[in-house]
Amino acid sequence: MSIDMAQFHQVFFEESFEGLDVMENGLLNMDPGEIDPEEINSIFRAAHSIKGGSGTFGFTNVSEFTHVMETLLDEMRDGRRPVTGEAVNVLLASVDVLREMLTAAQDGGEPDEERVKEQHAELTRVLANADAPDGPAADAGHAAVAGGEFTQVEPVGWKIVFRPHQHLLRTGNDPLRIIRELGELGELAVICDTSELPPLNDLEPEDSYLSWELHLNEPVAKEEIDEIFEWIEDDCDFAVIPLLPEGYESATPTTATAEQAAVVADEAPPAPALKVLDPPPERRVSEDRRKEDERRKPSPGGKSGAGGSSIRVDTGKIDSLINMVGELVITQSMLGMLGEEFSMDKLARLREGLGQLERHTRELQESVMQIRMLPISFTFSRFPRLVHDLSNKLGKKIELEMSGENTEVDKTVIEKIGDPLVHLVRNSVDHGIEMPHERVAAGKPETGTVRLSAEHRGGNIVIEITDDGKGLARDRILQKGIQRGLVREEENLSDKQIFELIFQPGFSTAEQVSDVSGRGVGMDVVRRNINELGGSIEIDSEQGRGSTITIRLPLTLAILDGQSICVGGEIYIVPLASIIESIQVRKDMLRRVAGKGETFKLRDEYLPIVRMNEVFGIEEPKATEIEDGIVVVVEAGGSKCGLFVDDLLGQQQVVIKSLEANFGRVEGISGATILGDGSVALIMDIPGVIRLSRSNAPVSHPEMSMTA
Amino acid sequence: MAASILAVDDSASMRQMVSFTLKGAGYDVVEASDGVEALNIAKTRAVNLVITDVNMPNMDGISLIKELRALPGYRFTPLLMLTTESGVDKKQQGKAAGATGWIVKPFNPDQLLKTVSKVIS
Numbered sequence: 001m002s003i004d005m006a007q008f009h010q011v012f013f014e015e016s017f018e019g020l021d022v023m024e025n026g027l028l029n030m031d032p033g034e035i036d037p038e039e040i041n042s043i044f045r046a047a048h049s050i051k052g053g054s055g056t057f058g059f060t061n062v063s064e065f066t067h068v069m070e071t072l073l074d075e076m077r078d079g080r081r082p083v084t085g086e087a088v089n090v091l092l093a094s095v096d097v098l099r100e101m102l103t104a105a106q107d108g109g110e111p112d113e114e115r116v117k118e119q120h121a122e123l124t125r126v127l128a129n130a131d132a133p134d135g136p137a138a139d140a141g142h143a144a145v146a147g148g149e150f151t152q153v154e155p156v157g158w159k160i161v162f163r164p165h166q167h168l169l170r171t172g173n174d175p176l177r178i179i180r181e182l183g184e185l186g187e188l189a190v191i192c193d194t195s196e197l198p199p200l201n202d203l204e205p206e207d208s209y210l211s212w213e214l215h216l217n218e219p220v221a222k223e224e225i226d227e228i229f230e231w232i233e234d235d236c237d238f239a240v241i242p243l244l245p246e247g248y249e250s251a252t253p254t255t256a257t258a259e260q261a262a263v264v265a266d267e268a269p270p271a272p273a274l275k276v277l278d279p280p281p282e283r284r285v286s287e288d289r290r291k292e293d294e295r296r297k298p299s300p301g302g303k304s305g306a307g308g309s310s311i312r313v314d315t316g317k318i319d320s321l322i323n324m325v326g327e328l329v330i331t332q333s334m335l336g337m338l339g340e341e342f343s344m345d346k347l348a349r350l351r352e353g354l355g356q357l358e359r360h361t362r363e364l365q366e367s368v369m370q371i372r373m374l375p376i377s378f379t380f381s382r383f384p385r386l387v388h389d390l391s392n393k394l395g396k397k398i399e400l401e402m403s404g405e406n407t408e409v410d411k412t413v414i415e416k417i418g419d420p421l422v423h424l425v426r427n428s429v430d431h432g433i434e435m436p437h438e439r440v441a442a443g444k445p446e447t448g449t450v451r452l453s454a455e456h457r458g459g460n461i462v463i464e465i466t467d468d469g470k471g472l473a474r475d476r477i478l479q480k481g482i483q484r485g486l487v488r489e490e491e492n493l494s495d496k497q498i499f500e501l502i503f504q505p506g507f508s509t510a511e512q513v514s515d516v517s518g519r520g521v522g523m524d525v526v527r528r529n530i531n532e533l534g535g536s537i538e539i540d541s542e543q544g545r546g547s548t549i550t551i552r553l554p555l556t557l558a559i560l561d562g563q564s565i566c567v568g569g570e571i572y573i574v575p576l577a578s579i580i581e582s583i584q585v586r587k588d589m590l591r592r593v594a595g596k597g598e599t600f601k602l603r604d605e606y607l608p609i610v611r612m613n614e615v616f617g618i619e620e621p622k623a624t625e626i627e628d629g630i631v632v633v634v635e636a637g638g639s640k641c642g643l644f645v646d647d648l649l650g651q652q653q654v655v656i657k658s659l660e661a662n663f664g665r666v667e668g669i670s671g672a673t674i675l676g677d678g679s680v681a682l683i684m685d686i687p688g689v690i691r692l693s694r695s696n697a698p699v700s701h702p703e704m705s706m707t708a
Numbered sequence: 709m710a711a712s713i714l715a716v717d718d719s720a721s722m723r724q725m726v727s728f729t730l731k732g733a734g735y736d737v738v739e740a741s742d743g744v745e746a747l748n749i750a751k752t753r754a755v756n757l758v759i760t761d762v763n764m765p766n767m768d769g770i771s772l773i774k775e776l777r778a779l780p781g782y783r784f785t786p787l788l789m790l791t792t793e794s795g796v797d798k799k800q801q802g803k804a805a806g807a808t809g810w811i812v813k814p815f816n817p818d819q820l821l822k823t824v825s826k827v828i829s
Contacts, residue, residue: 172784
């Protein structure tokens with residue numbers, strides 16, 4: 001019977017990749033000072049499973065490679081080898097290579113042979129050092145090695161004496177099976193010896209008293225017979241005597257009782273000494289970077305199959321979804337019936353039905369959103385390794401603390417927040433945390449801390465990256481800003497506003513562009529990525545103490561709580577999250593400030609007024625005098641301003657439709673929505689609007705004011 | 709009535725392969741992912757053969773075999789270990805715990821079936 005093993009491959013790959021994660025996390029958590037035996041065991045088991053499975057399913061290169069890792073881990077878990085930082089690092093690198101090999105096997109490609117060989121050599125080298133080979137020699141194999149002498153003449157058959165020990169049955173073995181198997185080899189004559197059988201009264205039915213002499217008239221190889229006895233060699237006495245053709249003397253029988261076998265095994269040559277290879281040259285820094293980047297192929301949220309992204313969902317969520325749809329159908333048919341024969345006295349019931357409809361729809365909406373929510377641990381999981389490797393490379397001592405990994409966020413967030421977070425964490429490690437001796441000199445603990453946290457706050461997800469490093473160099477940033485003409489010298493900027501400067505494209509105060517970060521292409525891209533997710537990013541820092549980066553993201557990406565406003569004949573939506581307040585401004589509150597244009601006083605600040613009709617090129621606004629319209633005070637990225645609009649219309653939840661996907665990217669607009677009456681309203685991107693107003697150019701884009 | 713086999717392994721792909729192979733040959737197969745699960749199953753129903761991996765969380769294969777032998781219904785049941793070729797001491801330990809024999813990993817379906825048919829008549 002031939003079975004197609006390929007059907008088990010997918011499961012094997014999935015569990016193997018999970019096993020690799022177990023190994024990696026376990027290795028990262030290993031503290032050479034305090035070894036947790038259960039931790040080592042689970043790392044060993046993961047390697048062992050991958051080895052076994054890959055062998056079974058035909059991926060021999062994987063099996064061979066994993067075998068060396070497993071041997072190393074086995075020695076560690078038995079205490080025969082100390083757990084050193086070096087060994088851990090070699091194992092971590094091996095996990096990377098193994099991941100590559102498995103990915104190649106899964107995709108039907110080939111791994112980088114050079115790298116595999118290199119890493120294999122590394123593992124072998126570590127194994128060869130401080131290798132303590134005690135215990136029985138490996139590959140002792142089964143014991144029936146012919147220790148005695150073979151006869152010169154080929155036997156025509158065998159005489160087998162078989163005497164099971166009393167307890168044989170209790171091993172689950174059955175003498176009859178042995179005899180049957182021998183019988184399958186050829187013609188078998190059986191003589192039973194019942195001499196040991198006690199009287200019935202004394203007979204223990206679970207014991208074995210019988211023995212046999214068997215004549216096998218078949219010139220089979222001795223190994224075939226030995227194999228049949230393989231399992232029970234310790235539980236019986238057996239002798240295999242060659243039967244010679246007529247006229248020959250039988251030579252010394254080749255016996256194989258347990259003790260003899262043990263003697264033979266001990267005399268077997270020791271396992272061949274492992275080749276000791278020269279340690280490989282020091283790895284180049286850039287090489288490592290490339291490998292690290294290649295190592296992590298982004299895998300969206302759940303386990304994706306060969307094509308298309310997929311997600312693992314709790315069946316409970318699906319069940320409640322099905323329930324809600326059921327409720328919705330009931331409500332719909334009820335309303336349908338009402339509509340068939342409607343009369344005004346049924347108005348109350350109609351209202352009730354519509355209310356139910358709204359409730360059920362909202363519940364359904366929330367539930368469906370829930371399905372796409374995944375714990376942010378999917379994104380956070382790469383950081384322990386990243387910080388570990390990076391701090392090693394830079395010679396710094398850094399501890400990563402993470403919290404709130406269970407915070408659930410939308411799948412799209414998981415996919416898109418990874419790269420920005422990596423950039424920010426790298427910054428903290430590279431530019432934030434100082435070298436150990438610098439820290440000690442500054443009176444700080446030698447080991448720096450980077451804290452990564454996520455939580456739901458208000459209607460948002462807040463992700464914070466905090467470090468206790470040297471903080472941002474405020475003055476240097478200001479200088480650079482002035483140098484680049486982004487800031488005028490006289491301007492009195494708050495610290496926060498100064499820090500905002502680093503989000504400008506090409507801005508980097510790092511003295512050397514290090515391989516890790518500092519090319520200055522990062523922060524503006526980070527901010528843009530976060531804005532695209534509908535979120536915001538802020539930096540706070542204290543020189544010498546450290547920095548905190550706060551990222552705020554909306555909980556749901558596709559729905560927005562918005563304030564509708566109108567300018568001229570157009571309706572726009574302002575995200576409620578950005579609105580501080582809306583006020584009517586009197587003429588006497590206005591002031592013209594050099595460099596800022598029109599401003600109005602709000603408490604103790606002068607905020608610029610942004611005339612929406614000018615920004616969006618609307619020709620006939622209803623209100624031109626400041627008193628005739630409304631000023632909506634908004635905030636984005638640390639700066640505030642007042643949007644001057646004709647009127648406020650109302651607050652509602654709107655479904656965000658992508659403008660970029662359907663039309664094109666427009667500065668100042670983050671999306672569009674379809675209102676209840678079918679008309680289209682554009683959703684304002686507040687940071688974009690503020691930027692536009694500063695550049696003093698109205699948005700020049702063809703067909704700007706759209707009619708649906 | 710078909711003979712029943714309890715297959716124990718913490719690797720889902722191995723369990724699936726063993727199960728599929730044995731079911732295809734007409735055996736009734738029950739699966740467990742570690743020794744604790746297997747022991748619970750064994751206590752509630754009788755099987756004709758147990759095939760178990762050695763390295764598993766919660767309870768390893770050798771402990772499982774020891775526990776099974778202590779159950780009245782399993783004193784003579786064939787109990788087979790799945791072991792790797794280099795695990796000589798594992799085989800000894802298994803035998804000491806009461807194992808009937810072993811199957812060496814990696815194995816292919818035919819080897820599995822052959823071994824199984826030997827112990828279950």
